[in-house]
Amino acid sequence: MPRALVSIIIPTYNRSAMLLRTLESVKRQTHREWEAIVIDDGSTDGTSRLFEPGVQDRRIRYIRQENAGVSAARNSGLRAAHGDFIAFLDSDDLWRPWKLEVQVTALQANPDVGMVWTDMEAIDSRDNVLLSHYLRKFYTSYQWFTNDTLFSEHRRLPLEAIGAVASPAILHVGNIFSPMLTGNLVHTSTVMITRSRLEAVGLFDESIKPSGEDYDFHLRTCREGEVGFLDVVSTSYRIGGADQLTKPQNAVPLAERFVRIVTTALKRDGDRVDPKYRRLIVKALGEGYAWAADENLKMGHVGKARRHLAHAVRCDPRNIRIVALLGASMLPGKSAGYLRTAYRVAKAAVRAAMGGGMHGVDSHPPVRRKRSRRADAAAASRYAGLTWTIRRLPQKASLIVLTYHRVCDVATVQGDPHVVDASPEVFERQLQRLKRTWAIVGLAEAIAHVSSPRSRGAVVLITFDDGYRDNYEVAFPLLRSAGLPATFFLTTTFVGSAVWPWWDRIAYAVRNTRRLDISLGTGEQVRFGSTPEARLQAVRRLLRIYYGLPGPLAQAFVDDVEQRCEMAAPLDRRRFLDWGEAKEMRAAGMDIGAHSHTHPVLSRLPAEDQYRELAESRRILEQQLGCDVHSCAYPVGGREAFDETTIRAAKRAGYRAAFSYDQSGFNAAPWRNPFCLSRIEVGQGVTPDLLELRVALLSTTGRMHV
Numbered sequence: 001m002p003r004a005l006v007s008i009i010i011p012t013y014n015r016s017a018m019l020l021r022t023l024e025s026v027k028r029q030t031h032r033e034w035e036a037i038v039i040d041d042g043s044t045d046g047t048s049r050l051f052e053p054g055v056q057d058r059r060i061r062y063i064r065q066e067n068a069g070v071s072a073a074r075n076s077g078l079r080a081a082h083g084d085f086i087a088f089l090d091s092d093d094l095w096r097p098w099k100l101e102v103q104v105t106a107l108q109a110n111p112d113v114g115m116v117w118t119d120m121e122a123i124d125s126r127d128n129v130l131l132s133h134y135l136r137k138f139y140t141s142y143q144w145f146t147n148d149t150l151f152s153e154h155r156r157l158p159l160e161a162i163g164a165v166a167s168p169a170i171l172h173v174g175n176i177f178s179p180m181l182t183g184n185l186v187h188t189s190t191v192m193i194t195r196s197r198l199e200a201v202g203l204f205d206e207s208i209k210p211s212g213e214d215y216d217f218h219l220r221t222c223r224e225g226e227v228g229f230l231d232v233v234s235t236s237y238r239i240g241g242a243d244q245l246t247k248p249q250n251a252v253p254l255a256e257r258f259v260r261i262v263t264t265a266l267k268r269d270g271d272r273v274d275p276k277y278r279r280l281i282v283k284a285l286g287e288g289y290a291w292a293a294d295e296n297l298k299m300g301h302v303g304k305a306r307r308h309l310a311h312a313v314r315c316d317p318r319n320i321r322i323v324a325l326l327g328a329s330m331l332p333g334k335s336a337g338y339l340r341t342a343y344r345v346a347k348a349a350v351r352a353a354m355g356g357g358m359h360g361v362d363s364h365p366p367v368r369r370k371r372s373r374r375a376d377a378a379a380a381s382r383y384a385g386l387t388w389t390i391r392r393l394p395q396k397a398s399l400i401v402l403t404y405h406r407v408c409d410v411a412t413v414q415g416d417p418h419v420v421d422a423s424p425e426v427f428e429r430q431l432q433r434l435k436r437t438w439a440i441v442g443l444a445e446a447i448a449h450v451s452s453p454r455s456r457g458a459v460v461l462i463t464f465d466d467g468y469r470d471n472y473e474v475a476f477p478l479l480r481s482a483g484l485p486a487t488f489f490l491t492t493t494f495v496g497s498a499v500w501p502w503w504d505r506i507a508y509a510v511r512n513t514r515r516l517d518i519s520l521g522t523g524e525q526v527r528f529g530s531t532p533e534a535r536l537q538a539v540r541r542l543l544r545i546y547y548g549l550p551g552p553l554a555q556a557f558v559d560d561v562e563q564r565c566e567m568a569a570p571l572d573r574r575r576f577l578d579w580g581e582a583k584e585m586r587a588a589g590m591d592i593g594a595h596s597h598t599h600p601v602l603s604r605l606p607a608e609d610q611y612r613e614l615a616e617s618r619r620i621l622e623q624q625l626g627c628d629v630h631s632c633a634y635p636v637g638g639r640e641a642f643d644e645t646t647i648r649a650a651k652r653a654g655y656r657a658a659f660s661y662d663q664s665g666f667n668a669a670p671w672r673n674p675f676c677l678s679r680i681e682v683g684q685g686v687t688p689d690l691l692e693l694r695v696a697l698l699s700t701t702g703r704m705h706v
């Protein structure tokens with residue numbers, strides 16, 4: 001196959017500091033037949049000096065134009081391009097060296113495919129990886145699809161040389177025009193398009209400003225036929241730059257544009273829409289109208305907001321948020337201010353539906369702020385009376401299960417701070433809020449309620465995992481004075497001990513080491529950075545690696561991390577509640593369940609070991625406490641942490657119910673399978689307002705929404 005020329009289109013505006021690094025990542029490409037076209041969109045920061053004669057690689061061309069926006073800049077580049085394939089790259093993003101080679105191979109081997117895109121990771125201004133596999137987080141329409149449902153074919157690629165990076169080297173191929181109408185799925189800096197597809201699609205629409213143009217372009221690309229997705233990270237996408245943030249006055253046209261793009265496409269290409277996606281598209285459109293209404297309200301355009309809201313209700317009459325908000329807008333004497341406040345509750349969920357996918361630019365501040373925005377929305381909802389209204393709606397017959405790990409001041413924690421769910425003050429206020437509306441029940445009653453077809457209304461079960469000492473010292477007294485029961489799932493080897501569980505050991509080592517990076521046994525490099533946030537990112541990354549390891553390797557992995565960090569946690573004090581304390585809690589009406597013997601990820605163990613973990617912890621608990629232990633919670637507990645084998649082992653070990661940790665939290669009665677009851681983590685940053693709103697939405701709609 002002849003070596004194909006790739007034209008790389010790089011629009012830039014005042015990014016001279018980042019641009020050189022971006023170009024470095026281009027020069028390192030293993031596919032060497034390329035031309036890069038940098039279109040300087042009227043920069044005033046001296047960008048032009050980087051391209052004085054003789055400074056740059058001859059393959060890099062520089063075009064300067066008056067500032068006209070990113071679409072006009074990309075179009076200038078497209079008109080100047082000679083390549084058989086065209087790739088786009090934003091001037092602060094980075095590529096992996098094999099990026100072009102893999103995509104050229106994919107397109108040459110699959111001539112029916114007109115465009116290939118890939119996954120990406122999010123990096124900060126110093127190239128620290130904030131989130132890997134960021135595509136699905138940024139473009140939230142992915143919540144509705146998997147590679148299997150989105151694509152019709154999964155083709156193997158001839159990629160022996162780079163199989164390691166793209167393994168398994170699968171190109172997912174399909175016509176995704178209909179799914180794309182629920183929101184964008186394609187990120188521009190990861191795209192390579194063929195010349196012939198580009199000719200069918202045409203240029204970027206320059207009237208779409210200041211963003212959203214990419215969604216329109218990719219939608220048109222997908223309209224013209226098959227496209228392909230490589231599920232590997234080829235691109236590092238820089239987030240958090242101040243100049244990337246969406247300005248509020250731009251949000252109204254942006255929201256309205258999404259609605260317009262989708263309604264226009266439905267009118268023009270209605271016959272191309274796959275009927276099986278029609279409902280989902282209309283639902284997403286409803287969210288889009290609600291978003292447009294929200295942005296109009298912020299600008300004080302009440303009449304326009306109500307018109308959008310009326311459309312939103314027509315699209316999705318069962319969306320409780322939209323209906324409640326429309327109802328609020330109809331109340332006599334309520335001002336636009338009331339309505340605006342009420343709307344804020346919808347915002348988090350609306351944004352989740354449209355996400356960056358529609359915004360195109362980074363309307364997402366760093367992930368950390370997400371919770372506080374939700375907390376703001378919950379506070380507004382309470383203030384506006386919306387939470388009060390939802391609490392009084394009819395409840396579904398169900399069991400809602402909340403999970404805590406630790407209740408303490410997070411500043412005092414030397415291990416993994418992610419397992420601290422609330423401070424003592426917040427926990428106490430959460431309990432007061434919950435007991436005002438819901439029946440907080442003990443374990444036996446919870447299981448009876450969820451098992452019976454005659455149950456009415458929602459009940460709430462409060463659970464604790466692992467048995468940290470603060471469960472006894474802090475949570476237990478607060479529960480007792482509130483008169484509420486809770487269930488404590490204990491890991492039997494932890495009881496009364498000073499051990500640090502693996503997540504705390506990894507966190508302690510990484511947070512305290514003097515080293516700035518380590519390379520793992522696999523050769524993988526982990527950078528720690530110097531800020532506490534960067535360290536916590538590294539902790540999360542290592543924990544994710546741990547989850548994926550088979551049992552025996554997992555233990556060795558923790559030892560290895562400690563050794564390489566030259567830092568290990570001190571065994572200086574008791575960290576878990578002891579048998580005497582457990583007995584005292586039981587005597588005061590608390591329930592005790594099992595949480596395995598040593599807290600492994602059960603699904604990574606052979607069947608017999610899974611059984612032994614579950615049976616041994618039950619036997620010891622019953623022996624020590626002198627009572628029947630009939631329930632357990634799977635350690636870690638997400639969907640990957642247990643499987644059919646685990647469920648069989650739990651049944652064989654004599655349990656009658658088992659809890660997972662899958663973050664839905666809602667169990668409709670009667671529940672068919674009491675061996676995967678779902679729970680939600682309460683989580684840090686969840687204010688009493690937010691927890692109350694979540695439980696209210698769960699108990700009335702079955703979903704958390706915010």
Ligand SMILES: [Zn+2]
Pocket residue numbers: 465466595599635636
């Ligand atoms: Zn646990």
